[in-house]
Amino acid sequence: MQNGNGNGSEVHIPAIESGVVRIIPLGGVEEVGRNMTAIEFGPDIIIVDMGFQFRIEETPGIDFILPNTKYLEDRKDKIRAVIVTHGHLDHIGGIPYLIDKIGNPPIYSRKLTTLMIKKRQEEFAHLGKPTIIEVEKEETIKIGGLSVRFFSVTHTIPDSMGVIIETPYGWIVHTGDLKLDHIDGVPSEKEEKEYSIFKGQKVLMLMADSTNVEKPGYSVPETKVFDTLEGYIRDIKGRIIIGTFSSQLERIMKVIEFAEKHDRKVVVEGRSMKSNVEIVKQMGMLKTKKGTLIGIEEMGEYPPEKILILATGAQGDDFAALMRTAMMEHKYLKLSKHDTIILSSSIIPGNERAVQKLKDNLSRQGAKIIHYQVSDVHSSGHANRDETAWIHSHIGAKFFMPLHGYHYMLRVHAEIAKSVGTPEENIVIPDNGSIVEIREEGTRISVRKEKAPSNIRMVDGFSIGDMQEVVIRDRKALSQDGMFVIITTINLKTGKLRKSPDIISRGFVYLRESQQLLGEARLIIKKSVEDSTAGQNPINFDYVKDRLTDAVEMFLFQKTNKRPIVIPVLLGV
């Protein structure tokens, strides 16, 4: 087993040699999110996915984290395509921020995904329209000098696919995100058929989803979730509110189908969910009778037991429909004890408290709550351990590299690959920016000692680029202990303060109850400044500032056990 290495600082990376296949995961292998992988062979680079990651605790104030595309920016002229496996944000989210940086290559995907990318691009109208090319899973297309084909995979959004790039040494297979459709651990005929394309083929390399490989056995099949939801929709007497991700499009479509079947009107609440339902309706993927989908303002015209509401916000997102309902701030949606709320989603790590607050506030209004910990109303879209082993066995690759997960998940995935027969030396566990090379006519795999730049890039307001450590560090410090700005006017001739210093402080202590502290601080400031300036002519302002900062920091820490950012402003008159 070979590991990623290096730290991603800028080093010279030699051009690819003839006959070598280079694979570089630029994101998604040290986290769940910002998936992006580049495959380079001869004069061509093909990119699979271009996602982003939602901000994390360590990056306060940041909007999104992006893959680092520096390696690609330096090789724009080689980039032939971005192939997108499916329409989730961790696979398409980076497109508006990155596509022009890498020279606007054409984007290939299946229909629904292309529509979702186009829809999203509308929010970035100033950017110009990217070239988007629709492909179907049966197609084999030529991209640069390479033949590329696709296979359909089971995920939680229609039109999810895996990608196959044909090289002279065999197929390079990228699964995207996937699970298996199965009954009690026996994959369906459809899956058997889909994976039969690999039979007898020379598969050089497999890259696959690691998100859920730590979980034992097989995941709960989505069909089981459908059955459970249909049962509730059929049997529950009052109004039903189903909260889920707007990206759970297969489930959303099924819920609408069940509602129609069991004679309920459907209200779709939440901007992203409305937008996604609109797309699948336009495509003809979702067929509803006239009058099934109603506006929320029409809800009052039907008895509660004839209503089903599909809403965003099951993660406790502050301004989403469910949370506004929980906080009793929703204009149309008021709860009673006759309502049942089904939270048809898992809890994304980090959202535990937000979801708890949601459940607390929904239940305070008397509504009954059903969630995935007590009923099969949700299933993840990612394969568990035994499913993953099945996928490995059916693809039968020579080399393997786990993708989509934190480092430890990749290690667990590597153990699964070993357990189904992949030799340890044929497995690479990458880091973001690792340059993996298949050399010697497809007989050896190795990781280059140089690494593609992999420092964090982010979207912070309108700023897109390298994360500035100093800005993030200051935000963290400010969030803990606040700030303390001192403004003093010094008589340049005498070195004395012209008047008592001004102090501006935020986020530190409650000023109204800290007058004594501020008074003492003013004395410390005066003493520090006048001690430092004594005998100086001219005054060395940097020296005075440093001493003042030290004196005030120490004083405040002794008095409060807090360390605000102290900023001295000295004005000489």
Place this chain on the structure above:
Amino acid sequence: MQNGNGNGSEVHIPAIESGVVRIIPLGGVEEVGRNMTAIEFGPDIIIVDMGFQFRIEETPGIDFILPNTKYLEDRKDKIRAVIVTHGHLDHIGGIPYLIDKIGNPPIYSRKLTTLMIKKRQEEFAHLGKPTIIEVEKEETIKIGGLSVRFFSVTHTIPDSMGVIIETPYGWIVHTGDLKLDHIDGVPSEKEEKEYSIFKGQKVLMLMADSTNVEKPGYSVPETKVFDTLEGYIRDIKGRIIIGTFSSQLERIMKVIEFAEKHDRKVVVEGRSMKSNVEIVKQMGMLKTKKGTLIGIEEMGEYPPEKILILATGAQGDDFAALMRTAMMEHKYLKLSKHDTIILSSSIIPGNERAVQKLKDNLSRQGAKIIHYQVSDVHSSGHANRDETAWIHSHIGAKFFMPLHGYHYMLRVHAEIAKSVGTPEENIVIPDNGSIVEIREEGTRISVRKEKAPSNIRMVDGFSIGDMQEVVIRDRKALSQDGMFVIITTINLKTGKLRKSPDIISRGFVYLRESQQLLGEARLIIKKSVEDSTAGQNPINFDYVKDRLTDAVEMFLFQKTNKRPIVIPVLLGV
């Protein structure tokens, strides 16, 4: 089912009437943590537990959150005792901050708990020693006019107990935190015996732990965890590192016992764990042979397979032993692929990413990791649904109030109580500060319309008191968008700027790359100030400041999509 109500603003609360039992949960019923409940009858108040809660995302920079004790501060002379159920911080953590505020009543608990309270109090030496009285579970003691007795409960720390307060109308029972010792859902004889004290008694009121009531069936019994751990300690060939909470004292003692039995030396790493092991050794609860416990610096003298390390930091805590090892910053503890790390703890909500980082960095060094999601190496100390039902049935109370959990958990607990026969009208679901009264000679339960003050109190550095919303709000804002301080000197006669304004900004944008923005901002500042002062004599500084703030905020938002806190400083000369 009756609900807590009111908002905790200061209202007059009538004195308790004769013959009424008042129960006020002051903390722990809208969260997991800061447990504290007051029971008032006639001239006496008895308090059960005095915990704190660790800071949450919503309270950046705060150290701890405390129960609001205002109700008790107003009735100090009635307080006869604080009874502590066990030695965990969510039950004892508040003592150093609160005990003198409520007049230093004596603290009663079983031996280990009293030692842990004393140990902790050493860190607050300036406070004076509280009166601590040791009780045993067989005892019945007189506190004020009330008889109080105890019963032993199974939890994860020795000497855990429940509390029984005898009133003329029956027993008031508070379980503390608890689970059941059982095999396949059949509680042990010891449990049967312990709960037999309730047989034939008139139990007026039950208050019980809700932490895990959403989980089905019975919890994994600790004995199962012990067996699993012993198996690993016996069979694993290399060095073993077990990470757990220092509060998991029963398990820590067992692990040391297993290590000795299977001929391993034990290194205890981490200040709190060392301290707790020291306490149980001193008590004679933990008996080890001479030489079993060794210092970490002696580790090199033994072969790896003879070593077991017990370490803190299984939650990914930044400076704990395991995290320092993961980051390769531990002086003595270096990992290799011959090491096995057992994370014998669950993940506390909110710590998911920290634990992921821990696992990533430990596994990067080749160590094998075993955690509770793949092996029974951890069990919670709180009863699941069916255990909880068993406890209800065996205590057989007339009234019920769930404690220790978020609101939704309390609701689920109330459903369990109903399912075992408690009538809905005999159940109260409280909020922090709800004043629950058992009236009419123990025949009715109700919640008063007034509420005891329940706004959040906190420890923030040396400051202990009401949470200052403005400070927290500023910290949050600063953490997202930083700050932008403008210092301008205005000629009082002309209203013109004397020189280009100074700008101090932190946590907003990367200044080195924002020179153009700053230049434009200076122009906006000059224009705004000089437009506002035009024709003013004298200058209305507040007006100028307000207009300047608005202008700069709008400008910065348009340019960056960020909203830093803008602070103008105007100096007139």
